Amino acid sequence: MKTAGMTTTSASTSTVAISGVSVRFRSKRAETTAIERVSLDVAPGEFVSIVGPSGCGKSTLLKLVAGLLAPSSGSVALLGEQVRGPRRDIGFVFQRAALLEWRSARRNILLQAEMRGMNPAAAAERADELIEMTGLSGFENALPHELSGGMQQRVALCRALLHRPRVLLMDEPFGALDALTREQMNVELHRVWRETGTTVLLVTHSIAESVYLANRVVVLTRRPAVVQEVIEVGLPGTRDYSATMARPEFAAATAHIRDLLGAVTGHD
Amino acid sequence: MDTVSGDRWRGVVERTWRPAALMAALLVVWHLVTVTGLVEAYLVPSPARTFELMIDKWSYLWGHTWVTTVETVLGFVIAGVLGVLVAVAMVCSRTIESTAYPILLFAQVIPKIAIAPLFVVWLGFGFEPKVVVAVLMAFFPVVISTVTGLKSVDTEMLELAATMGGGPVKTFVKIRFPAALPHLFAGLKVAVTLAVTGAVVGEFVGSNEGLGYVILQANGNMDTPMLFAGLIVTSVVGVLLFLLLDLAEQLMLPWHASRRGAAVTTLPAKGGS
Ligand SMILES: Nc1ncnc2c1ncn2[C@@H]1O[C@H](COP(=O)(O)OP(=O)(O)OP(=O)(O)O)[C@@H](O)[C@H]1O
Ligand SMILES: [Mg+2]
Numbered sequence: 001m002k003t004a005g006m007t008t009t010s011a012s013t014s015t016v017a018i019s020g021v022s023v024r025f026r027s028k029r030a031e032t033t034a035i036e037r038v039s040l041d042v043a044p045g046e047f048v049s050i051v052g053p054s055g056c057g058k059s060t061l062l063k064l065v066a067g068l069l070a071p072s073s074g075s076v077a078l079l080g081e082q083v084r085g086p087r088r089d090i091g092f093v094f095q096r097a098a099l100l101e102w103r104s105a106r107r108n109i110l111l112q113a114e115m116r117g118m119n120p121a122a123a124a125e126r127a128d129e130l131i132e133m134t135g136l137s138g139f140e141n142a143l144p145h146e147l148s149g150g151m152q153q154r155v156a157l158c159r160a161l162l163h164r165p166r167v168l169l170m171d172e173p174f175g176a177l178d179a180l181t182r183e184q185m186n187v188e189l190h191r192v193w194r195e196t197g198t199t200v201l202l203v204t205h206s207i208a209e210s211v212y213l214a215n216r217v218v219v220l221t222r223r224p225a226v227v228q229e230v231i232e233v234g235l236p237g238t239r240d241y242s243a244t245m246a247r248p249e250f251a252a253a254t255a256h257i258r259d260l261l262g263a264v265t266g267h268d
Numbered sequence: 269m270d271t272v273s274g275d276r277w278r279g280v281v282e283r284t285w286r287p288a289a290l291m292a293a294l295l296v297v298w299h300l301v302t303v304t305g306l307v308e309a310y311l312v313p314s315p316a317r318t319f320e321l322m323i324d325k326w327s328y329l330w331g332h333t334w335v336t337t338v339e340t341v342l343g344f345v346i347a348g349v350l351g352v353l354v355a356v357a358m359v360c361s362r363t364i365e366s367t368a369y370p371i372l373l374f375a376q377v378i379p380k381i382a383i384a385p386l387f388v389v390w391l392g393f394g395f396e397p398k399v400v401v402a403v404l405m406a407f408f409p410v411v412i413s414t415v416t417g418l419k420s421v422d423t424e425m426l427e428l429a430a431t432m433g434g435g436p437v438k439t440f441v442k443i444r445f446p447a448a449l450p451h452l453f454a455g456l457k458v459a460v461t462l463a464v465t466g467a468v469v470g471e472f473v474g475s476n477e478g479l480g481y482v483i484l485q486a487n488g489n490m491d492t493p494m495l496f497a498g499l500i501v502t503s504v505v506g507v508l509l510f511l512l513l514d515l516a517e518q519l520m521l522p523w524h525a526s527r528r529g530a531a532v533t534t535l536p537a538k539g540g541s
């Protein structure tokens with residue numbers, strides 16, 4: 001198995017360039033360092049998973065890239081441009097679907113278009129395409145509370161993909177799903193990624209998920225998070241779920257990541 | 269379709285029979301108390317006498333009811349609009365919030381019955397002072413509930429809106445305000461009942477029309493049947509306005525009503541058959 005501390009892609013050609021970023025939160029009582037001098041480059045079209053112990057700063061890292069949070073030091077560039085405020089050239093999927101409960105599935109997806117002032121006809125067509133692709137057909141007009149958790153997550157995914165973002169940021173998007181739905185969503189996400197060529201940054205707690213989906217897996221340490229290791233996943237492009245699980249590369253990568261996480265959290 | 273509307277009716281019956289039975293029971297108790305001579309008739313008139321009077325004097329009662337209703341609705345609408353505007357301003361700016369809160373609280377805790385005479389002095393015996401008291405009564409719950417509602421939007425949703433680049437106006441119109449509506453309606457329902465009280469209080473202080481005037485007159489004349497009639501009509505006005513808002517809420521927020529309904533009743537959801 002190949003491991004690499006840092007990639008060699010230069011900042012100008014990489015889609016996401018995080019260099020020497022630290023984040024400190026200041027509250028009345030204490031100062032917490034969430035992230036300590038983290039550097040990471042993501043190449044165009046690459047799928048990178050981020051794993052690490054709970055509370056280590058994974059969500060913080062994604063928010064930095066989206067421009068929802070400013071780093072205390074260091075810099076973040078997205079698509080060759082410094083991140084200074086909220087960026088709209090991305091798609092974001094949160095752990096909870098965060099849907100508007102008064103809007104149907106379809107209109108929740110179209111919120112993206114309305115907020116951006118996209119052409120309504122083109123957006124509607126794109127929405128139907130995504131609904132079809134994610135298997136939501138027949139539930140377009142259902143309200144969020146009439147959808148299962150997995151369907152809600154799919155709506156959130158469609159919403160994030162509606163404007164064909166070049167970068168997709170996902171924060172534990174499948175955390176609330178049962179194992180089987182999660183596998184289905186993994187397969188779907190993998191297909192979507194292969195079809196769209198989007199660059200994806202995925203935060204997850206599932207080691208299997210991180211390896212199955214990604215080109216590279218970034219393992220973070222306990223807080224303050226530093227990059228412990230970056231694992232190159234040498235799996236083929238098309239990934240049949242069961243066949244992939246059975247591959248020796250898969251077993252080796254997951255075992256290695258489990259070791260790394262066990263070492264930092266002290267359990268094994 | 270038929271079974272759906274049938275179910276709806278069954279639902280209405282299911283929801284109303286208990287309160288209706290309780291009302292009937294109270295009427296029976298009231299009746300028994302008066303016929304057995306437990307209390308003197310001049311202290312508590314019988315229900316029969318009261319309702320007979322309401323029918324006899326319906327045009328007199330209707331005229332005054334209309335006056336009070338207009339004052340109430342006017343006060344409620346003004347309070348609603350002002351309350352929402354103030355709440356929006358308070359949510360938009362911390363400075364406005366911290367400046368306005370103490371004044372709002374002060375205006376709320378001051379006894380309206382005590383300042384009502386002042387409004388009569390300032391504004392005369394017309395409908396204006398009544399409307400002002402109604403506004404004062406109804407304003408606070410609207411502000412508080414709208415502020416709570418506008419702040420109830422979860423931060424993730426707002427962060428998402430930021431990545432969609434919609435700007436503050438679109439974010440407000442499409443996300444914040446609709447999300448606040450259930451809270452707003454809760455506040456409006458409280459407000460409308462308080463507006464009735466406000467209008468009647470205003471009429472108590474100085475007026476020659478309205479249900480407050482009717483009650484005060486009846487009291488002065490020891491005309492307890494009219495007094496009871498006035499009280500009943502006043503309550504009915506408040507209840508009807510409340511139900512009207514409840515209906516508006518169900519029509520405007522079907523998503524909210526259906527969720528709330530699903531938790532409370534066993535009514536089948538829409539669709540089916
Ligand atoms: N707004 C904030 N103010 C203060 N501290 C914060 C804030 N946001 C995050 N933190 C702290 O920063 C650390 C990292 O938080 P973050 O949400 O990034 O963790 P995480 O890796 O996503 O955890 P999890 O896997 O449980 O979601 C935590 O210890 C948290 O307490
Ligand atoms: Mg997190």
